[in-house]
Amino acid sequence: MRTPTAFPTGRTLISVAAVSAALLATVATSAAVAQEPPTQVSAPALSGQTEAAPGALAERLIVGYKSGAAEASSNRAAEADATAKGKETGENVDFQRRLGTGAALVGLGDARSTTEVADVIAEFKADPQVSYVVPDRLNTPQADPNDTEYAKQWDLFESTAGMNVPAAWPTSTGSGVTVAVIDTGYVTHSDLAANIVAGYDFITDTAVSVDGDGRDSNPADPGDYYAANECGTGIGASNSSWHGTHVAGTIAAATNNSKGIAGIAHGAKISPLRVLGKCGGYDSDIIDAITWASGGTVSGVPANGNIAKVINMSLGGDGACTSATQSAITAAVNRGTTVVVAAGNDNDNVANHSPGNCNNVISVAATNRAGAKASYSNYGSLVDISAPGGQTSTGTANGIYSTLNSGTKTPSTESYAYYQGTSMATPHIAGLVALMKSANSSLTPAQIESAVKTNARALPGSCSGGCGAGLADAAKTVQAVSGSGTTTGATFSSTAAVSVPDAGAAVESSIAVNGRSGNASSALQVGVDITHTFRGDLVLDLVAPDGSTYRLKSASTSDSADDVKATYTVDASSETANGTWKLRVQDTAAQDTGTLNSWKLTF
Numbered sequence: 260m261r262t263p264t265a266f267p268t269g270r271t272l273i274s275v276a277a278v279s280a281a282l283l284a285t286v287a288t289s290a291a292v293a294q295e296p297p298t299q300v301s302a303p304a305l306s307g308q309t310e311a312a313p314g315a316l317a318e319r320l321i322v323g324y325k326s327g328a329a330e331a332s333s334n335r336a337a338e339a340d341a342t343a344k345g346k347e348t349g350e351n352v353d354f355q356r357r358l359g360t361g362a363a364l365v366g367l368g369d370a371r372s373t374t375e376v377a378d379v380i381a382e383f384k385a386d387p388q389v390s391y392v393v394p395d396r397l398n399t400p401q402a403d404p405n406d407t408e409y410a411k412q413w414d415l416f417e418s419t420a421g422m423n424v425p426a427a428w429p430t431s432t433g434s435g436v437t438v439a440v441i442d443t444g445y446v447t448h449s450d451l452a453a454n455i456v457a458g459y460d461f462i463t464d465t466a467v468s469v470d471g472d473g474r475d476s477n478p479a480d481p482g483d484y485y486a487a488n489e490c491g492t493g494i495g496a497s498n499s500s501w502h503g504t505h506v507a508g509t510i511a512a513a514t515n516n517s518k519g520i521a522g523i524a525h526g527a528k529i530s531p532l533r534v535l536g537k538c539g540g541y542d543s544d545i546i547d548a549i550t551w552a553s554g555g556t557v558s559g560v561p562a563n564g565n566i567a568k569v570i571n572m573s574l575g576g577d578g579a580c581t582s583a584t585q586s587a588i589t590a591a592v593n594r595g596t597t598v599v600v601a602a603g604n605d606n607d608n609v610a611n612h613s614p615g616n617c618n619n620v621i622s623v624a625a626t627n628r629a630g631a632k633a634s635y636s637n638y639g640s641l642v643d644i645s646a647p648g649g650q651t652s653t654g655t656a657n658g659i660y661s662t663l664n665s666g667t668k669t670p671s672t673e674s675y676a677y678y679q680g681t682s683m684a685t686p687h688i689a690g691l692v693a694l695m696k697s698a699n700s701s702l703t704p705a706q707i708e709s710a711v712k713t714n715a716r717a718l719p720g721s722c723s724g725g726c727g728a729g730l731a732d733a734a735k736t737v738q739a740v741s742g743s744g745t746t747t748g749a750t751f752s753s754t755a756a757v758s759v760p761d762a763g764a765a766v767e768s769s770i771a772v773n774g775r776s777g778n779a780s781s782a783l784q785v786g787v788d789i790t791h792t793f794r795g796d797l798v799l800d801l802v803a804p805d806g807s808t809y810r811l812k813s814a815s816t817s818d819s820a821d822d823v824k825a826t827y828t829v830d831a832s833s834e835t836a837n838g839t840w841k842l843r844v845q846d847t848a849a850q851d852t853g854t855l856n857s858w859k860l861t862f
Contacts, residue, residue: 309376310394316778316835317376317394319355320383323362328388330363337363340386348378364395371835373805404514404521408675411660412520413628414647414687419719420630422647422687424523426734430741433524433693435700438510439552439567440686441545442503442574444480444533446664448673450519451504451529454511456565458531459551461544467536474560478533480504484668490538498667503531505678506573508662509686510693519675520661523690523733526697530565535574545574546587549598553591568696571689572600572614573682580617592619597696597704599623599689601681603637608724615681616641621692621708624726625649625684628657631720636681638724644711645718645726648684651677659683691733698741710740713782735781738832749775752786752859757844759791759853765845767802768855775836775862779803783831784861785811789823789844791853798845801829804838814847822853836862 309317324331330340338354341363345352351368358364370376376394383392409415415424437456445455458478462468470481482499489496507529514525532548534540551557554566570591588598602624603612615622615637625636625648632638633650649658658677665674692707702710714736715729753770760766785801795818799811811827842858 308380308394309373310396316371316373317396318367319395320365320367320380321358321362321393321395322365322383322389323360323391325388325390330388331361337365341365344379344382344386348375348382350375350379352379371804371837373835405517406512406514406521407518408520408660411656411677413657414649414659415521415523417628420626420628420647420730422523422691422731422733423735424690424733427691427694427737430734430737431524431526431694431698432514433511433527433690433697436524436527436569436693436696437530437565437567438524438527438569438571438689438693439530439532439548440503440507440510440571440689441532441534441548441552442506442571443483443500443535444478444503445507445529445531446480446501446504446666446670446673448504448508448662448664450512450516450662450673451508453513453516454522454525454528455507456528456530458529458533458565459548459560459563460533461548461551461560462533462536462540463544464541467538467540468533469537476561478531480533480670482666482669483535483537485537499664499669501664501666502535502573502682503533505661505663505676506571506682506686507531508675509659509683510571510690512662523687524693524697527569527690527693528565530567539576540574542581542584545572546583549587549591553594553596555590555594566596568596569689569692570596570598571686572598573680573685575601575603575612575615577611578613580613584614585617585619588614588617589619592704595703597621597692597707599685599692601685602639602642604635604680604682605637606635607637608639609637609641610639612637619704621688621711622727623681623685623688624722625679625681626718626720626722626726626730627653629720630718630730632718632722632724632726633679633681635679636684636726638722638726640725642725642727643708644688644715644728644731645722646684646687646731648681649677649679651679688731691731691736694733694737695740698737702740706740710736714739735830735832739781750859750861751840752857753842754857756857757855759789759797759844759846759855761846761852762796762849763846765798765843766855767841767843768858770840770842770858770860771838772804772840772860772862773837777836779831779834779836780862781830781832783829785827785829785842786859786861787811787823787825787827787842788856788858789853790821790856791823791846791851792821793848793851794818794820794823796846796848796851797823797853798847799823799827800843801827801831802841802843803831803834804840805834807834808843 329336341354355364484499487496512522514521552567602609602615609615624642624645625633627650651658663676712728801809
């Protein structure tokens with residue numbers, strides 16, 4: 260973002276992120292190559308044969324019997340066979356119904372692990388009267404859309420630094436949620452039109468608005484171009500940015516419409532609120548837009564018929580968050596609206612830039628296509644989360660591709676282009692918040708922020724100075740808040756002390772988990788308390804009920820501190836929650852001993 264500039268009359272405006280030197284717009288000349296979304300690693304050998312869906316254990320089997328077998332035509336015989344198979348495996352197997360093909364649908368009762376399901380499958384396969392046995396698989400709508408430019412949206416799906424968006428779509432598309440984009444307004448675009456609802460033009464100063472009038476109900480973007488020195492001495496000329504339209508497309512471009520791009524929350528609606536015009540926009544107009552968007556009253560402005568539960572502000576300038584701006588943000592959050600803001604494009608500590616340094620916001624830093632902090636992005640302890648913002652200096656196609664207009668001054672034909680900036684990262688998080696709010700309408704802004712952070716993954720690349728909780732993961736976050744996973748908060752622990760022998764065999768401590776439903780959390784917390792005189796000798800593994808292992812800590816000769824008193828986070832979403840979990844500890848070198856005092860699992 261550009262620093263505030265002096266208007267010719269001496270007035271100070273908050274700058275448009277779009278006109279920052281760090282935000283480069285170029286017409287696309289080559290496409291980013293689409294990659295398949297990451298596939299889950301299957302730990303147990305038979306996991307693919309025992310799952311109803313990736314990470315979800317089958318609850319039923321479809322059994323086809325050979326013609327001539329009594330079970331192929333007699334429900335009583337099929338029921339007796341299921342019962343017999345259950346007795347052989349120690350599981351409660353039962354015949355449920357006959358399918359139209361003649362196959363039998365068999366329930367697996369309380370089978371809770373991959374091994375247990377595999378045992379039942381093996382028992383059926385060993386029967387010479389059985390022609391096939393397969394899990395009753397769960398089918399979902401295919402997430403990959405047919406939008407013609409989708410391949411260029413690496414930021415949504417690439418495994419390295421994409422935000423894992425397609426895997427969230429079967430759960431939520433943002434339906435029922437309105438996102439207010441407080442920006443330059445909206446220029447008509449057919450790939451966005453279906454998701455645009457009424458907004459407002461909050462610009463009061465006609466020198467800034469360019470449209471010849473003050474506030475009105477028309478948020479159309481007439482263009483924000485300016486001549487050299489028009490926005491301050493030494494500031495060069497700039498074409499119109501159509502910034503608000505680019506931001507809106509990332510959030511909610513129409514999807515599966517056989518054209519253009521896919522929006523992150525394509526089931527949501529966009530309410531464009533115009534606050535930025537020629538040379539930027541005033542705090543006062545932005546404050547009124549925040550208030551109105553969240554359902555507050557603004558004198559002289561009609562009541563908002565499209566109250567937003569998410570506000571996107573890809574804008575900012577230098578200095579502290581003022582009391583006036585903070586007051587508006589706090590009031591919006593108190594009304595239940597989540598406020599997402601850009602950290603800024605100054606390669607500086609966000610503490611020096613507003614509104615990225617305000618309280619009660621989700622402050623977003625930008626990452627490049629390698630998953631490292633983008634060179635221009637602000638950083639610091641006030642950053643909450645990172646999201647793809649692109650970096651066109653390494654190649655145009657490494658930017659963020661979204662809706663635009665080809666006009667250099669006034670609107671012309673609709674187009675698409677690559678931009679870079681924290682302005683582009685911010686709508687990724689606003690779109691994610693819309694997905695979350697649609698999946699669970701009771702979420703508060705505080706709960707939303709917490710879930711976004713908790714379910715983030717470590718940055719694939721480097722960041723010095725602080726990039727928040729990591730790279731946002733849409734699928735994990737939406738699953739966590741939607742109720743599609745298990746509920747959180749329950750803790751199971753073991754306080755039985757276990758000696759860890761010096762340079763000896765691994766020891767284990769067990770925790771029996773029961774009363775849970777479904778799979779474990781994508782952010783399972785493993786708390787460990789071990790006393791040891793050289794912690795670098797220790798290797799720690801979490802062992803799931805089905806025998807899958809998750810490395811918590813490796814041995815390291817440079818890790819010379821005493822004791823291991825830490826909490827590790829494990830993505831155990833592919834594991835059944837109920838069952839016996841183990842902590843495996845091994846001392847791999849001589850001369851030091853220790854004790855596993857206690858450990859716990861928090862779901």
